[in-house]
Amino acid sequence: MLSQWLFYAFATVSVLGALGLILSRHPMNGAMWFVVTLVSLAGLYSLLSASLLFALQLIVYAGAIMSLIIFIIMFLNIQPADIPDEKGKWAYLLGGCLAVTPIGLLLLKIVSTLPGGEIDIVGNGFGNVKSVGMVLFRDWLLPFEIVSILLLVALVGAVVLAGKKEITQ
Amino acid sequence: MSQLDILLVVLRVAFGAFIPICFIAIGVWMERRGAGFIQDRLGPNRCNIFGFRFGGLVQNLADGVKLIFKEDMIAGHIPHRFYFVLAPVLVFFTALVSFAAIPFADTLVLGGRSYIMQTIPFDIGILWFLACTGFAVYGIILAGWSSHNKYGILGGLRSAAQVIAYEIPMGLAVVSLLVVYGTVNLSEIARFQGQLLFGFIPMWGVILQPLGVVIFIVAAFAETNRTPFDFAEGESEIVAGFHIEYSSMKFGMFFLGEYVAMFASSAIIVTLFFGGYQIPWLATETMVAYAQPIAIVLMLLLPVITYYFTNWIRKNNVSHYYRPNDPLVREANVYIKICWILAAAVELILLTLVVINPSADGVRIFVVLLQMATFLLKATIMCFVYVWVRWTLPRFRYDQLQKLGWQILLPMSLVNIFITSAVVVALS
Numbered sequence: 001m002l003s004q005w006l007f008y009a010f011a012t013v014s015v016l017g018a019l020g021l022i023l024s025r026h027p028m029n030g031a032m033w034f035v036v037t038l039v040s041l042a043g044l045y046s047l048l049s050a051s052l053l054f055a056l057q058l059i060v061y062a063g064a065i066m067s068l069i070i071f072i073i074m075f076l077n078i079q080p081a082d083i084p085d086e087k088g089k090w091a092y093l094l095g096g097c098l099a100v101t102p103i104g105l106l107l108l109k110i111v112s113t114l115p116g117g118e119i120d121i122v123g124n125g126f127g128n129v130k131s132v133g134m135v136l137f138r139d140w141l142l143p144f145e146i147v148s149i150l151l152l153v154a155l156v157g158a159v160v161l162a163g164k165k166e167i168t169q
Numbered sequence: 170m171s172q173l174d175i176l177l178v179v180l181r182v183a184f185g186a187f188i189p190i191c192f193i194a195i196g197v198w199m200e201r202r203g204a205g206f207i208q209d210r211l212g213p214n215r216c217n218i219f220g221f222r223f224g225g226l227v228q229n230l231a232d233g234v235k236l237i238f239k240e241d242m243i244a245g246h247i248p249h250r251f252y253f254v255l256a257p258v259l260v261f262f263t264a265l266v267s268f269a270a271i272p273f274a275d276t277l278v279l280g281g282r283s284y285i286m287q288t289i290p291f292d293i294g295i296l297w298f299l300a301c302t303g304f305a306v307y308g309i310i311l312a313g314w315s316s317h318n319k320y321g322i323l324g325g326l327r328s329a330a331q332v333i334a335y336e337i338p339m340g341l342a343v344v345s346l347l348v349v350y351g352t353v354n355l356s357e358i359a360r361f362q363g364q365l366l367f368g369f370i371p372m373w374g375v376i377l378q379p380l381g382v383v384i385f386i387v388a389a390f391a392e393t394n395r396t397p398f399d400f401a402e403g404e405s406e407i408v409a410g411f412h413i414e415y416s417s418m419k420f421g422m423f424f425l426g427e428y429v430a431m432f433a434s435s436a437i438i439v440t441l442f443f444g445g446y447q448i449p450w451l452a453t454e455t456m457v458a459y460a461q462p463i464a465i466v467l468m469l470l471l472p473v474i475t476y477y478f479t480n481w482i483r484k485n486n487v488s489h490y491y492r493p494n495d496p497l498v499r500e501a502n503v504y505i506k507i508c509w510i511l512a513a514a515v516e517l518i519l520l521t522l523v524v525i526n527p528s529a530d531g532v533r534i535f536v537v538l539l540q541m542a543t544f545l546l547k548a549t550i551m552c553f554v555y556v557w558v559r560w561t562l563p564r565f566r567y568d569q570l571q572k573l574g575w576q577i578l579l580p581m582s583l584v585n586i587f588i589t590s591a592v593v594v595a596l597s
């Protein structure tokens with residue numbers, strides 16, 4: 001019962017945070033709203049007893065990535081005046097909504113007519129560090145390593161691109 | 170949930186919430202008296218209540234009153250007042266909740282049910298601590314940015330860059346530890362350290378991971394913004410850094426948050442590397458089996474310690490010149506009486522334990538209390554190391570700090586991971 005109410009609370013807050021992100025004008029406000037979304041998503045993960053994902057969401061997304069983004073907003077001191085003026089924002093928004101509505105209705109219809117799949121309810125411990133590690137390093141070892149090499153390549157590429165330029169005479 | 174369950178939940182949460190707050194007072198006091206001791210002066214020792222100074226602890230009370238009753242002011246040029254107020258709250262609160270995953274005693278078994286002695290009994294342990302330190306950056310960034318002040322922004326930038334940079338060696342030092350312990354759960358880590366290496370050395374993290382302990386402690390000092398890494402401030406360059414625009418209790422929150430963070434990171438260092446609540450050579454089961462001999466030894470030791478402690482008070486708490494009816498001697502006599510009354514009370518409790526031969530539950534509670542005392546003692550010693558370092562080492566230069574983080578600690582921690590993994594694989 002409590003977990004249901006918590007689910008509603010976290011879901012509402014995460015949607016509100018996402019709305020705040022796209023609606024707020026100041027970049028710092030947008031970033032902070034996004035942090036709210038990320039934290040409430042972490043709450044949703046913990047309700048699903050995915051404790052490792054909960055911790056990683058807090059450490060990686062909310063703790064590291066967003067703090068870097070906010071650090072950069074502070075570093076560059078971006079003010080609302082620096083952001084390009086969006087003319088006809090509301091007209092675009094209205095037009096976009098009208099254009100997307102049929103697709104949304106179609107999706108709703110598809111989802112509502114989906115046949116009920118077979119759902120196995122797994123135990124409470126499936127999301128803790130040990131079990132996720134077992135799955136990751138036994139069944140998915142190769143994809144995991146490939147993804148880590150991809151990330152490493154991206155990292156090295158960023159360092160090369162951002163590295164010091166040789167001063168040409 | 171039975172009444173016992175609820176009582177234990179309340180006790181654990183109270184421990185997790187109030188002990189770090191109590192340690193603010195102890196930390197500030199230790200900092201000032203420690204600074205005095207290291208700089209060969211006395212430190213604060215004049216504040217008193219009816220002549221009782223408690224070795225300078227009353228000064229904290231005076232400072233607290235001062236901070237609370239100062240004018241709480243937000244300067245007119247500050248555009249984002251919400252973030253300005255949020256920042257100190259974030260710094261204080263994240264420091265406080267980072268203590269939540271740390272076990273302060275071994276699992277308490279009462280009537281066949283076991284209670285994990287952490288504030289929040291979850292199994293992500295060290296990951297929770299890393300998440301909380303990650304959130305502390307927000308407080309610093311928001312404070313520096315919303316102050317709308319050159320010095321504030323510079324201090325916030327330096328401090329945030331430092332905390333983000335040192336999170337990496339800290340995380341990697343934790344990785345090599347996890348390879349050794351095989352778990353992220355801090356309760357299991359502390360239990361692991363109750364074993365003995367070669368049958369006689371306590372299996373503490375400091376012995377298994379000598380390089381890891383250095384990296385982790387250095388990174389922890391940087392994370393808490395303590396000297397030699399206190400770049401957040403610098404009187405000659407950026408004045409008070411990110412909290413320059415703060416006054417009254419909003420400054421107080423930063424100040425208190427620093428000491429809570431110091432205590433929490435002391436606690437995590439103790440848990441990871443110095444055996445947590447473990448008393449060396451006395452694992453929980455040994456203590457449960459030999460509760461009565463331990464109680465007898467404590468009963469014999471306690472009067473001796475109290476005797477020397479009271480003698481020390483009597484020797485030091487006197488005026489250094491002639492005063493008729495020396496008020497300090499009167500004060501010392503009261504302290505000495507209090508010490509002996511406390512010692513007698515503890516002796517009485519121990520005596521009942523020895524004489525009555527209590528049930529298994531009673532013995533378990535006795536062991537848990539001993540372990541809690543051990544944990545707090547170790548954390549206090551680690552806090553003293555923080556103070557000691559602060560008043561011994563000067564501040565680094567900023568480029569030296571980043572160089573140390575990226576060019577020395579980061580490769581060192583990577584090498585440490587490789588060596589540790591190789592050894593662990595070779596031994597298993």
